[in-house]
Amino acid sequence: MNDEEARTRLLDAAEALFYAEGIQAVGMDRIRSTSEVPLKRLYKIFPAKEALVTAYLERRDQRWTASLRGAVAQAADPAGAIEAVFDWLARWFSEPDFRGCAFLTAHGELGTGPAGVLDVVRRHKSELRELLAELAGPGQEDLADQLLILVEGATAVAALSPGPEPAHHARRAASTLLAATARQPRHLDAAGTTP
The missing domain is CATH 1.10.10 (Arc Repressor Mutant, subunit A)
Incomplete structure (x- = not known):
């Protein structure tokens, strides 16, 4: 070997x-x-164990993020891509070995201890937020933050009650947010364009 x-x-x-x-x-x-x-x-x-934990989380982050990005890439439009996030979560939550978010669990267990582990956890959450911001579109920072809370909340609920329902509930909430965002008037900046 x-x-x-x-x-x-x-x-x-x-x-x-x-x-x-x-x-x-x-x-x-x-x-x-x-x-x-x-x-x-x-x-x-x-x-050291910290090096193994860090490598485990880095590898999990790469696979998890690539899988999620692959799911949203198949959507026909931005709203469909946001819905695809929650459909992907529903499939993940239904896997027999689903135990919640490995990154939040690691942070919960280790706190702010090992710097390498904390860096991976923060990077993973930042990458997820960036993906949601891409899907929400330019100037939709609040929507991206709200979508992140829906994703994280659904994952936490599913960790306690595995199955697709938390993702389905979060998907409906995301659809409500998208509809409300579409109804809001866009403000023009000093140049006369929408930010």
Whole structure:
């Protein structure tokens, strides 16, 4: 087994165990035994648990964000793309191993402790906010913030009651927000254009 294969096996084990049981509940020896990577190689690749947690969250962020972006890219228009976010969430919330947001869970467990972990959590949430801002459109910062709250709220509710319903409720709320935003008059800036 080379280092690349060992790293993949370690990250696979870490993701399965950390997401299902919690970061603090799972020790490095459990990661070693589940991955079947020798302890010496584990510590060669990830010298500390913080490095493993950070790598696990970075990999999860890349997959999660790419999957969500892929879902919204198929929409025909901006409103459809926003609805696609909540449809994607409904599918995620219905997965048998869904346990909520890995990033908020990590932050909840570790607080502001490990800087690398906190950076990944903040970056993930920032990327999600940026995607929602892209979908909301220029000058719609309030709408993007409101959509973020709907996404995060639905995810928190689904963590307690898994299934698609929290996403469906949030989708209806997002549709109401979009309709209200469409009815609002747009103000012109000093140049006579809408901001």
